[in-house]
Amino acid sequence: MANALDDLMDDAKKKGSELWSSVKSSSKEKLKKGIQNLNDAQPDIEEAGFVLIRLDVDIALLPRLFARFKQVHTISEEERKAILDKTKKNKFLNFILIGLFKAVDIKGEVKIDSMDLEEIELEIGLTPSAKLIFRREERLKLME
Numbered sequence: 502m503a504n505a506l507d508d509l510m511d512d513a514k515k516k517g518s519e520l521w522s523s524v525k526s527s528s529k530e531k532l533k534k535g536i537q538n539l540n541d542a543q544p545d546i547e548e549a550g551f552v553l554i555r556l557d558v559d560i561a562l563l564p565r566l567f568a569r570f571k572q573v574h575t576i577s578e579e580e581r582k583a584i585l586d587k588t589k590k591n592k593f594l595n596f597i598l599i600g601l602f603k604a605v606d607i608k609g610e611v612k613i614d615s616m617d618l619e620e621i622e623l624e625i626g627l628t629p630s631a632k633l634i635f636r637r638e639e640r641l642k643l644m645e
Contacts, residue, residue, distance in 0.1 A: 550574045
């Protein structure tokens, strides 16, 4: 009886270890692919008026990328539509552009005394999200 239980436990450990190795390998590949996709998307992101200023990589069971962007120039609604049409087959890039455009649109609706929208952080993972980062001008000068 003890041998059967030991065998069952050993088998469960082995299968768990194999599953964990598979998950780790899959997570690593997803991270690498996400970073490569982001790198490949840079020209279109810049055409849309944004630059990537920071990239944080969350290495976990469910990996995530936190990409921070700064708007360097605005584009017209027609230019937005054109770039979204051009990139619609690339779901990754299209998601990023839509998130950036929505964040900028919200910026126009949200007024916080003496604060400006300085950065937009997109979380790229299982549950994507956007974070708008507002700062006071004098705080920015202190950080320089």
